[in-house]
Amino acid sequence: MTAIADPVARSSGPAHRTGVAGLGAAAVGAAGVLVLVVRPALPLVLLAGSVVLLAVADLTWRLHRQQTAARVLEAQRLDLFSQRQTTADELEVATRMLRARAETMTSVIDAVTEQSIIGTDRDGLVRVWNPGAERMLGLPRADVVRTRSIIDFHAPEELDTEELDAEEPDAGGGTPFATLVRVAREQGSDVRDWTYLTADGRRLTVSVAITPRTDDDGEQTGWNFVGTDMTEVRATERLKDQFVSLISHELRTPLSSILGYLELVLDDPEQPLTGEQRQYLGTVERNAQRLLRLVGDLLFTAQVDAGRFTLQPAQVDLAGIVRSAEETARVTATARGVAMSVDVPDGGLVVSGDALRLGQACDNLVSNAVKFTPAGGRVALRLQTAWRNADGALVDVPTAGATPVALLSVSDTGVGIPNSEQGRLFTSFFRASTARRNAVPGVGLGLTITKAITTAHGGTLDVVSAEGRGTTFALALPLPA
């Protein structure tokens, strides 16, 4: 018996792991042993006993087989149970994590009360509606989720479907919803102003970020719409725009008269002025020009802020621009006792850009240098070809990957700008303490404008300055490689 039991007992260990296949092998092994036992029992007298023996053996074997099977099954059951337990444990952990994550998500979404967060299915049916959306659009979640389309809250005239019909008739297009998500579908995301209609009939200008929502397999399940109410911001912007253009028109008109009639008086050959009269009227003219420049700067800054500033590109020789900036500033420089020098390449240096704007940028840097340099100081204008390294640094000698730039530097030996204030130079209306302390006139728009012009040309504007010793502004514009 032990002989029979042994292999099975031994195999019972691994059997529970190999399952049914292991069980079959154990049975075959048992049958082989049985044949060996039976063969020596051939004498007839022993036949009956043999039959009994055989029956017993058979029974024993069967019993054993059942027991083995039961043990194996029990082992399997235990194993499955522990597996199930593990799976259940894992599942519970995963569920807890998922719930925690969902709760975090929900609480984050619910905490957002100033932005609308709306999730829809692929056809625009609302699935997520946060308190921000409730507040903005005036409807509780329960009235919207699974019953309303996001389209119900959009001004219909903005979701004209004609355009899409013509372009891609079978991109699920042709519906207002397809129009709404078209750009996000094509580009992966989209941020722009849309008009939302509230429950009480108000129209809101809302900046909406639209993104597709996908499940774990990357399958798209719907769309997210995150909206910020810009109604007041946009209205203020419009008002500011109107105000600036009204003011600039209203200021320009009287200035036109002042400057025009002054010119008539100053240039009248039949009635020459006395030296004193000429000097007084010259002062009037200078101040009228200053007002005019201020109006222009304000208008230009407003246009830059509104993103409504365009360049008229052409081939421009920067050498000419630098020379004429020097000419413009020379009178003031001479009067202040500031020496000026100009160093430009003989053959000129041509960039592609807006001549008027580049002239304005250059004038601003030069007039600052003269203005912030006390008597006896020097202002040097230098134009040269230089290189921009791969890391953005400007160098005289090209390195691998460097691109050519036209580099204009305006250096002075003036009051300088304290280190701590240099970061704010390009902010509208910012004036350094050195400017205020020395009562140098200005409003703090020149550099903001110069920076905007430079950036619009794909260039950079950098400053190096030491208080009390001087300042260098470096304006670099890309050159064709």
Added chain:
Amino acid sequence: MDAPARVLVADDEEDIRHLVALAVGKAGCTVVAAVADGAQALTVARAERPDLLVLDVSMPEATGLEVCLALRADPATDDCRVLLLSAGASPDDVARGLATGADAYLPKPFTVAGLVRQIQLLTAEHPG
């Protein structure tokens, strides 16, 4: 000797109107009329057929742009020269002005010398 070119001036600002008229004189031309709105400018232009109109862009009744378009649309006046004056100096403003068929566009504030030069240029080959 050619008879001096005849110029119509239209600007709602009296001081500017007067200044432009002075410039017309300095350019050696005569002022046919100096009016304060677009409707009058059109009426006088149709009656007097001036060689040149100096029009402010923003005027009551009809803007300088509208006057210019109306002149160009009428065979009786479509050969008048037009110089637009405007406080709007952006490239867009200039393009919009010239798109109406005006011959030149001068942003305000202009210099008197510059205006005189423009008037002389535009009346140089007048038929009179």
